[in-house]
Amino acid sequence: MSTRKVYITQTGRSEIRCLFLMLLLALILPITSVASESEYPRILDHPWDHSPITVYIDNKSVPPHYSPTYYTQVQKALNYWEEGGNRKLEYTPVFEIVDSEKADIRIRWIENLQKDQGAPNGVAGDTIPFVVNGRFVRVDIAFGVGTYQWGEWVPYSDTAMLAIAEHELGHALGLDHSSDKQDIMYPTNEQINNTNPILSKYSSLLLIAAYAFLAIIVFISVNWLLSRKK
């Protein structure tokens, strides 16, 4: 009799496992379909109605931890996009660095983006485009110069600043965030900003975390039910 009972329990167990797998698939499928959007995300296809795009880089009123080498990284980032960047622009931008704050793109450095701009943790750059009649009329870019890690100040390296500058300039040229980790427009911790697109990125990450949490809860309760059956 006892062997027969065990046999029945085993069948019940595999049925529950099967149900659990199906539930997991139902949860995962909508996420993958959202993630595999083929169209490259853009704020605007052609944000600037003129060329060259003028750029003002404020290296006069800089914060205490500013490094003069950061200016060169911004120049390199401008060259990167003039030479095609990540190949996702439908036009070739031409930049002109000017000594006037009336420039199309205005770039400055801020000591602490979290404290001074109210940016979320880990945010290193912040781009604010001003849109009139479907075109950019002005874009303000702010870069941090470093971050506190366990109470210790860690300045951004030139390599980090270059990546941040390339990413933020990508926004200033109309690109939105990419889901491709290899793409410069992928919002990693070093590069993320606090414009609206990043908020939607955060919410989708939160959604995935919630699904994962739910899956773990289901898994634990299924195992608990099975152990009670023993």
Ligand SMILES: [Zn+2]
């Ligand atoms: Zn961004």
